Every structure is written in structure tokens, then in C-alpha cells.
Amino acid sequence: MTWQKELDELARRQAFAEQMGGAEKVERQHGRGKLDARQRIAGLVDAGSFREIGKIAGRGSYDENGELTHLAASNYIFGRGNIEGRPAVITADDFTVRGGAADASIHRKMMQAEKMAHELSIPLIRMIDGTGGGGSVKTLEQIGATYVPAVPGWGDVVTNLQEVPVVALALGPTAGLGAARAVASHYSVMVRGLSQIFAAGPALVEAIGEASDKESLGGSEIHTRNGVIDDEVADEYAAFSAARRFLSYLPGHARALAARTITDDSPDRREDALLDLVPRDPKQVYSMRRAMEMLFDTGSIFEMGRLWGRAAITAFARLDGYPVAVLASDPSFLGGSWDAKTSEKVERFVKLADQFRLPIVHLVDNPGFMIGKHAEVTGTIRYGVEAMNAIYRAHVPLASIIMRRAYGIAGSAMSNADNFQYRFAWPSGDWGSLPVDGGIEVAYKAEIAAADDPAGHLAAIRDRLNKVRSPFRSAEIFSVEDIIDPRETRPLLCEFADLAWRKLNERA
Secondary structure, X not given: OOOHHHHHHHHHHHHHHHOOOOHHHHHHHHHOOOOOHHHHHHHHOOOOOOEEEOOOOEEEEEOOOOOEEEEEEOOEEEEEEEEOOEEEEEEEEOOOOHHHOHHHOOHHHHHHHHHHHHHHOOOEEEEEEEOOOOOOHHHHHHHOXXXXXXXXXXXXXHHHHXXXXXXEEEEEEEEOHHHHHHHOXXXXXXXXXXXXXXOOOHHHHHHHOOOOOHHHHHEHHHHOOOOOOOEEEOOHHHHHHHHHHHHHOOOOOOOOOOOOOOOOOOOOOOOHHHOOOOOOOOOOOOOHHHHHHHHOOOOOOEEEOOOOOOOEEEEEEEEOOEEEEEEEEOOOOHHHOEOHHHHHHHHXXXXXXXXXXXXXXXXXEEOOEOOOHHHXXXXXXXXXXXXXXXXXXXXXXXXXXXXXXXXXXXXXXXXXXXXXXXXXXXXXXXXXXXXXXXXXXXXXXXXXXXOOOHHHHHHHHHHHHHHHXXXXXXXXXXXXXXXXXXXXXXXXXXXXXXXXXXXXHHHO
């Protein structure tokens, strides 16, 4: 007497589950240029590492004798898989089963996936396609009543944001709860032309008199520029690669430490090209990304949020194999001035680095907060102060390199001035409460106007102040700690990384 009959029943139900929404709907999914949920899981995890949980959960159909005739699978697949050998919770919405709507989902599966991540302290990856377990008006007819809105298990979503790295890949039209699940993450990605995100889709938006299609309403060109989503990529496989790369810099949970990797890039590497990277003309720009390539381990830079908040670059990188968070000014956009979106991006990134205990390297060329009416209308000063507050609240070690400008409140947000300043300045450093150029005319307005030769008098004042503004004058009074040869920056940053990680390991 064996249990073979039951094992055959199990295999039959598993086979039904693997059919997902059926051959026709799976083919329709592929016809839209999209992978199906099971292909997505296979493309994301290490080969052969996925173990599905709750595979045969769904809705069974039975004949008059109570025998199963068909099993309609749940539209939510989850389980445990490996990412570069490290365990993670992997979830995927199955759009082939009622477009991911609530009437085909089993909420407990979603809740269990979220609980699994924080209770086992492993990262969570959500692959979202559709409403992601959200509502459908068909549900009302099935239950015979409407209901007060609630999201079962959302508390677990909130807990995960505090405990483990969360990645969201929006891989199709994503609305309602699906959109909320995409945003409730530490790193999010959309696929250009394939993914859209909205609170409500075009059909519902049309009811308020706005005609649109999915792409114009919520495509990646909108949401990767406004900060809703971090990055856009060309295809689904690029999204999987981005998720894997992001997780490679982070620990499995907020109480652990990220791993150091082996590198053959010497910490003593000195780049001669850094000598003339910063132009002498303060109005000329240069490539901060080129500077980063010369300072950090070769090939180690992973930038996040490149298309929004563009006056600041936020990235992960490595120094002698140690992972660090990099915050850098981008003088090619708004001259590096922090506007509202840039400040929002800085705040979020610094909090992420602090939460997962990554030391911060800040490459500074910041002429201050953006000014003008638009800056005032968008609340730049409020967002800017919140960014500064995040830097002051951070507990991780921070090193700053003043490459050029550091002006005003935004410039002072380079680090926590109440702490030890692990800081170096290049000879091109230029700082103060406000830029000398432009400030002279305001401070000396009456004197210049009364002069016989106003233009000549202005030039004389400027020449006099230019001598005073020399970074060496600041170093004389120990207002800045050290002025260095730019070629020494990488060795000094690698030294910082070693000291910072020694401290972090002591706290662990």
C-alpha cells in the first residue's frame, strides 16, 4: 500500500499550475513581447535554484463526482531562489491569469512571501505585471457586496522596507496595488515601452475627461524622470541584471554587513588625468562620471536614478573591494545646484546607505540650492533641508572630497559638521556662504556706484577678494582639513574605506 495515487494527483495539479492562464493567454503574453511569469523567474535566479511555494494553490473545478477536472492557478507565484548564490524571496505576478486582478489571486500567498522575507532576513524581489493583486469590479459580483478598502498584509510591506533590501521590477502595465508595490521598494525598474505605472489606467482616467493611452499616461519616460521609479532599461533581461547588480552591494538584511569582494585594482592607483579634470574657468563643466571611473574600483560603479534629480549622481561602487555609497555633484546639470527633485533624491539615497550600513563618499561641486521663482514654487528649501537632515542623521562613516564649489546651506550639507570631518579639498576648491561672482555687486553696490570708474572699481574689488578666497587661506586657519593633489584621491579614499569598514565590523 503506497501513496502513489496521491502523488499522481499532486503531479497532475502541478501540471495544471504550469499551464498558467492556458496556452492561448500565454501565447498572447509572448505576442506582446513579454516573458511569462515562469520565464521571468528562470531569467532572474541562479539556474536551478528556485523552489516554488504554494504551486498548486488556485481554484479547482470538479465534476458531479467531486473529481478535479481543472485547476486554475493563482496569478501570484513565489518561492525561494538564489541571486549570485545568496537566498532571496522571488515573486512574480502572472498576467495570463485575469491580468493579475484580485479575483484570481490568493492574498495569503502574497502575505506569506512578504513575511518570509523579513522573518528569514533575506532580500525580496517583486516582478509586477498588472494590478498586482489589486481590485476588479467582477469581485463585487462574486462576493455579493462591496467592501471598505484595505490591503491585507501591507504592514509586512512596511516592515520589509525597514528590514531587508526590496527590489521591484515593473514588467508591464501596472496599476493600483501593483503600482503601490512597485513604489514600496528600495530600488525599482521599468522596461522602456513595455512597462507603465498609474494609479488608474486610461479607461478610468477618461471618465474625468482626460484622454490618453497607457504610455502617455504612465510610461517609463514619465516615471523615471519624476522619481517614482529609479531606472529604465531596454528589456526584461536588463531589468533582471539591474536587480542582481543592485543586491550585490547590499547585505541580506539591515543588521548584517555587505561583503567585500576581491579586486586586482590597486588602491594606490593614481590617475594623471585628474590633474586637469576641473577647468580653471568656473563657468566650464566637466564630467563627474569620468572622475568617478578614475577614483573607484574599475567597473564597480552602479548608478541609480540617473534620469531624475540630475544635479546629483547617486551610485554604489567599491574601493579596494569595499562597497560604498557614492553621492556626487553633476556640474553638467543646473551647474550642480540642488533643486527640489535633486534634494529628494539625495535624502532618499543617504537614508538607504545608512539603513544598510554602507559608508558614504561625497564628491562635492555644489554652488548651492537652485534659485528663482520655480525653485520657490517647488519648495526647494524644504526638500533641501530634509536632504541635509538625512546627512546629519546618518550613522555611517562619511568622507567628502571638495573638488570645486561648496556654497551656502546646500554646500554645507556635504557632511555632518558636528562630527569629525574626514575631508579633503582639491586645489580647485572654491567655497563660501555665497559665490563671490554676483555677490560683489550686492555687497558693494553703493561703493561701486559712487566710484569714478565703477567697472574698474568692481575689478579691483574682485581681484582683492580672489586672493582672500584661495583655498590655502582656508587651510591656514584650519577651516578645511587638507588640500591634496587630485591624484592622491583614490589612495586616500581606499584608506577611508578600510577605516570605515573596520569601524562597521566592530559595531556588528
